Structures are given as C-alpha cells and as structure tokens.
Amino acid sequence: MFAKLPTTLLLTSLALAASALPVESVDLNVLTPDNFETTVANGAWFIEHFSPYCHHCRAFAPTWERLVQHYESLDDPGVHFAQINCAVNGDLCDKHGVTGYPQMTLYKNGEPAERFKGSRDWETLRSFVDQHAMHTPANLKVEYKAPAKLPNENGMVQAVGAAGLDALLGEGPVFVKFYAPWCGHCKKLAPAWTQLAANLRHKLNIAEVNCDVHKDLCKSQSVQGYPSLFFYSGRGGTNIHKTEYTGGRKFEQLNRFAGMAIAPSMLEINAEVDYEQYVKESPVLYLFLHTASDARALELLAQSSHVLLGSPTILTSSNFELRSRFTLPPVYANTPILLSIKDGISYSYTSFFPFRHGTGDDDNSDVLAEWLMRHRLPSVLALTQDTFQDVMNAPHHPLVVLAAVAPAAEAQVRDVMGTTARAWRRLSEEDGLSPMRDVVFAWMDADKWASWMKSMYGIKETDLPAVIVTDHHASSHSSIFIGNKIELDTDAIMGAVKSVLNGQALYKNSENFVERTARRINDLFILLEENIIAHPYRTIFVLISLFFALFIVIKRFIAEDLSFPADFARVQKGDNRLD
Secondary structure, three states: OHHHOOHHHHHHHHHHHHHHOOOOOOOOOEEOOOOHHHHOOOOEEEEEEEOOOOHHHHHHHHHHHHHHHHHHOOOOOOOEEEEEEOOOOHHHHHHOOOOOOOEEEEEEOOEEEEEOOOOOOHHHHHHHHHHHOOOOOOOOOOOOOOOOOOOOOOOOOEEOOHHHHHHHHHHOOEEEEEEOOOOHHHHHHHHHHHHHHHHOOOOOEEEEEEOOOOHHHHHHOOOOOOOEEEEEEEOOOOOEEEEEEOOOOOHHHHHHHHHHHHOOOEEEOOOHHHHHHHHHHOOEEEEEEOOOOOHHHHHHHHHHHHHHOOOOOEEEEOOHHHHHOOOOOHHHOOOOEEEEEEOOOOOOOOEEEEOOOOOOOHHHHHHHHHHHHHOOOOOEEEOOOOOHHHHHOOOOOOEEEEEEEOHHHHHHHHHHHHHHHHHHHHHHHHHOOOOOOOEEEEEEEOOOOHHHHHHHHOOOHHHOOEEEEEEEEEOOEEEEEEEEEEOOOHHHHHHHHHHHHOOOOEEEEOOOHHHHHHHHHHHHHHHHHHHHHHOHHHHHHHHHHHHHHHHHHHHHHHHHHOOOHHHOOOOOOOOOOOO
C-alpha cells in the first residue's frame, strides 16, 4: 500500500505522525505536587515547566540537558535544576501561573524569585543562572574529608544499638527514633519513618533504637516517652549537638524538618540588593562580615552553625560597602564580626559576636554556638506546635509576651505585636533596658488551643483578645505576671513588660495544687535517683545504716511487749482486803 504513495507524501505523513507523539523528558529531576515544596524549600532552584507534546520543549531539551550537566559537574554550582511535567501535573502548573511551554522560574528557599524571560540560548541561560546562584563561601574550609560513602545508601531505616549509633554519628548527621514495640504511637509513626528513610536516600541516615532491648542507651539519651525523635548534628566526638524534634509526625512535616536540618546554612552574598531581599523575606538571619584573610573565623562559624539545623540562614560577605552601612564599634571596624538581623531592618543589628583576625579558636566554638542559639528567635512570631518548644524552652530563657487571639482577629493582633516588638527594641537600644533578659512577642490561636490556654493561663473565650506575660523558666515553673488587665495596646504591653523586668509585678503559678505537688514529688524522685547514681557507695552505707537502725527500734518494741513467768509474783491478800 505504501509503495503506491508518492515519496514526498509518505515522508511528510511520517514526520507529522512523529511530531504528534509525546516525548519523555531527559533523565532529570522531575518534580510532582507531592515533593515540589519540600524539594525547593532550601537553596536556589531553576524549574522548567514543560509538556512532552510541546514542539518548543523538544527543541529546547538538548540545551536544558547541557545546562544541567554543566552545573552538576561543578563543586559548588549554587543552583539546582528540576522539571515539572505539566501534561501530568496540570494543577501544579496552573498554581505556578504557567501560560506557555517551556516556562522557567527561579525559586529561592521555596519562594518564586524571578521568571526567566530571555532568549533560551546557552549564553543567556548561563548568565541568568550565574546571576542568581547561591554559593557557599568560597574560602570556607572544613576540617574533615567527605565520607567515602554516601549516607543512607539503601534508603532504609537502620536499627541500631549503642555501637551502631556511635558509628553513624561518626559519619555525620543522624535522625533517630527511640521507640518501644508495644507503643501504639510508635506503630502509627512507623510507615512515615520508613518513607522518610527512602526519600532521604544518599542524603541523611535515618535510624531507630528499640528501648526494650537497649534500655541503657535510651536512658543515657534522656528518653522520657515513646516515640522520641532526636536529630544529631555534627560529626563524631564532642562536636555533636542533639535536638529533640517536637513537630508534627506526618511524613511531609518530618521531611521538611530534615531537609532544612541538612541544608547548607551559610550562603555568600556580595550585592547589597541581594542582602536587602534576604532581610525582607526572613524574620531573622545572621550576617558575617569578613575579609579574604578570615578563613579560620569562617571555619569556626561553619563548625558551630550545625546547631541551627539550617535555620536561620547565615549570610557571609566580604563586601566593604555593605560593612560600611552598619554602625559598628570602632574596635571591630576591620575585624570579622557576626551580626544578628531581625524585624526586617536591614542595617541595624540586635547583637553581635566579634572574632579576631585569622583566628579559629576552638575554645570559642561552644560560646559561638550558644550565641547562635540565643539569637535565633524572631522578635515576634506565631506560637504553634512547631515553634512552642523553641520559644518556651529556649536555652536563653526569654520573657514571653503572649496574645491569645481568635482567628478572625489574627491580622490585627499580629500588627499590634509586631509594632510593639519594634518599639521595645528601639526603647531597649536607646535606654539600655533589660540587657540580661530577652523578650519575645508571640500570638496563639485561641480556638485551636482553647482547652490548653484555659487550663494553663485561665484564658476563656470571653477574655479574647487576652495578653499575658509569662516566664516559663521561673522557679515556680510557668508563672503568669498579674496586675491590671493588659490591653492589646503597644503602650500597655510595654508598661507591663517594664513592670515585670523591674520586679514590680506580682505573679501566680499556672499549675494547680495537685500539679505542683506531683511535680515536686517527681523532682524529688529524680534528685534521689541522680544522687544514687552519683554516690553508689554512700547510698549503700546509708541504706545499711537505716536497716540497722530500723532493726534496733523494732527489737526494742518487741522486747517491751514480751512477758515471762518470772515477771509475775503471787501476792497474798491482807487482813483488811475485801476481795
């Protein structure tokens, strides 16, 4: 049949048929709605939205593949690449505002930064990517070599004991689940934990410890309940930082946390406009100002920054013009210095950590890590399940101003708390108030946490919006400072905070009598256990002494109650007795 057709007609028909067939994308990272947000959450990502039926996409494919291969061959490309198949994931492409194919958008830390609108030729694309690359500091050195093997080689949960855990800690960061086989919550978490290990293959070791089998290990890690999730950052020896994960237990939440924890926390910038954009997008960040000769200080910062678990970001810059925008103490005008930047204010810092030129003193690593943890909280934030432990159990024990708010009024309360936080910061800088105590301003969903807020702080629905000042680390556990009702007003809130810091406010305990008694009994037993472990021989001596004393006392009581025939004598009646 084909032999009867003209050759030109046959070739044309075959060409049209071929052009109608869909083509698969090259072997690249193709994202879906399930993993898009978690994948692009950290760093710079250049995303191509394409359709396998699109002629322009097929024509562009070799250039895209060359672009990806070029940057993946670099030690520090500064940009990751991925695709989205809009024929399969049309809803995701609609969400991203895709109006034609191929459409490329650059994302930074999960947010769209700029859509590529230039010519799709090699040089234009390279120029665009280089302009937006987020490189790690060029002169940053690490004291250890990269491991010979990638972590989590098989994408599986590793069941470990003490020796196995030590081995994993020697390789790098580890996310560990401490559990008991009979625990219902542990069984419920198991599928998500398995999925997490598969998703983080070649990225992060995922482990689990059976506390019924390894009781001593779980006790040494202060496991208080099941399941307990701990993230160990650092690498072997004393350079290990343990953080308890208290967020949600769904796969998406676990994956988001792990992704942030292992992402590079230090990014090099040079342009002031890039710095200002980061400040605009980040409630808190750190800025390290240095020169090319400060490699040792950079190394110390890199070693200590793992305690942050990827947040907040540390920006590094050797741009002298950027340094000149800050009013620094004269003694630190030309030395490396780390600044804490909050509240969207670009050229004002809340605190600083100084370095000496060319130094990387290991003795300062713990001090620097403590400073990083102390200043990592924003001045104002929403108190949620994910942020509660970070705020209330922060190592620097901040005073917390907490507003309970109904969802409908959240925008108003957020504005008031933000204004108050900035006003308090200005007042503290001008008058030198409260140098020894940080203050965090927060709001909380009173509908979602109604029961907890009523039992903890006595806040009822009729009280909303309600403002309290609480000290979660007071000797009386969680204290609520009282006096006149605090209005949702900047002046009223600042007046209440001043009263607390000046010791003029009264307080009440958030625990009732039964809770306080139970906590004190528990504290007593913990103290007793610690003393027994610390002084075993003294404990044995005290127990033997108590047993001996008890034996003597019991013997005396028994001796007093015993009677013998010799103790009694017959008495003759007298002449004058009637009985």
